[in-house]
Amino acid sequence: MEQYIIKGGNPLVGEVEIGGAKNAALGILAAAIMTDDTVRIDNLPDVQDVNVLLEAISKIGAKVDRISRTSALINGSNIGQVSVDYEYIKKIRASYYLLGALLGKYKKAEVPLPGGCNIGSRPIDLHLKGFKALGATTRIANGSIIAEAAQLRGNHIYLDTVSVGATINIMMAASMAEGRTVIENAAKEPHVVDVANFLNSMGANIKGAGTDVIRIRGVERLHATEYSIIPDQIEAGTFMFAAAATRGDVIVKNVIPKHLEATSVKLMEIGCQVEEFDDVVRVVATGRLNNTNVKTLPYPGYPTDMQPQIGVALALANGTSLVTESIFENRFKYVDELVRMGANIKVEGNTAVIYGCEKLTGARVSAPDLRAGAALVIAGLAAEGITIVDDIVYIQRGYECFEEKLRGLGAEIERVSSEKEIQKFKLRVG
Ligand code: UD1
Secondary structure (H helix, E strand, O other): OOEEEEEOOOOOEEEEEOOEOHHHHHHHHHHHOOOOOEEEEEOOOOOHHHHHHHHHHHHOOOEEEEEEOOEEEEEOOOOOOOEOOOHHHHHOHHHHHHHHHHHHHHOEEEEEOOOOOOOOOOOOHHHHHHHHHOOOEEEEEOOEEEEEOOOOEOOEEEOOOOOHHHHHHHHHHHHOOEOEEEEEOOOOOHHHHHHHHHHHHOOOEEEOEOEOEEEEEOOOOOOOEEEEOOEOHHHHHHHHHHHHHOOOEEEEEOOOHHHHHHHHHHHHHOOOEEEEOOOEEEEEOOOOOEOOEEEEOOOOOEOHHHHHHHHHHHHOOEOEEEEEOOOOOOOOOHHHHHHHOOOEEEEEOOEEEEEOOOOOEOOEEEOOOHHHHHHHHHHHHHOEOEEEEEOOHHHHOOOOOHHHHHHOOOOEEEEEOOHHHHHHHHHHHO
């Protein structure tokens, strides 16, 4: 089992390049099989979830040609089966996007019930409601969801909870339904817009993505395109908080600063200097951070995927902060680990009360999920002494070259898999 070993205490300083957005890539890769033409996708993040989805689509017959680490050609003309039977696919939440894509194109899809990060109960009832509204029937058999329709017909769909996944899934199926679909109370996240732009570049007719009403006019076929995925706002935000927690000075490149507004505002509130340029942000933290309150909300609110990272920064701030999680109920699992590093945090319901402390000290901790894992790495970088983070498979699902990028900023971090390597690292860092 691989682990990260970290010697904390170095302020992160330098420049880091952000990759393509994982959550946009997952939607876009699924949508890419909706045409029989070849699609080229650039700025793909080289992360586990993306690689698993690429394998899954090739297993059902799509031709996947990874022409470089960040680009792929996909051709979905030879898809022989609409049933995805690939063990790993269960492990990624976004396997559900194959439902919308296959249902839209072939009017039938069979996909194992999704897994993904254990951050609370993650139902997909809204996705299924959407498919039903488009005329499909859905049922569960042998651990898979089967959705099928003689014909998909556009409809008026109101989502009673804002859901990124349901919005994207319904958008995909409706793109190839007959007539007009309106999705109300749609999610507005940048990756919803990116998937809509991608589908439009293949000939779909989607208007209003990025607002809470999306209008889709179904088309009969989609065609070839070349598309570059937007930068990952969560990867960028993670490095911004790493700069803050280590009192560093980091230039984060290849970002869309507008997508980072909620993060930037909070960083400024806690005393960091944040400078924005066209596709770059710079975060400078000099003294001790200040306390603040934050509540996670759908975009443009503060992202739930950035909650553990701000939690770590606030654990080191001056004063008491309240962090309220309003999207997923199980996203404070990193707190127990942080407490082992000396943090003073109490979780009451969906709020963490964080009493800031002067310093954290290194400990052996375990990554409970993707973003919480990244946050524990930040904690290790800011802490005094050595931290070992177990279960880093979670982190690899969503961060490309994480330790290389951190080392580029002066971090002492190594990926290890044996006691011998741990000892070697300890000897080297002294
Ligand atoms: C996506 C992101 C995830 C992010 C989340 C919220 C991907 C692959 N994952 O997850 O990183 O944390 O958005 O920004 O893009 N819900 C229902 N019924 C449904 C669907 C959702 O009740 O059918 C609820 C969920 O339990 C949750 C809320 O709606 O409380 C938002 O979930 P949703 O936006 O759908 O998250 P995901 O698409 O799973």
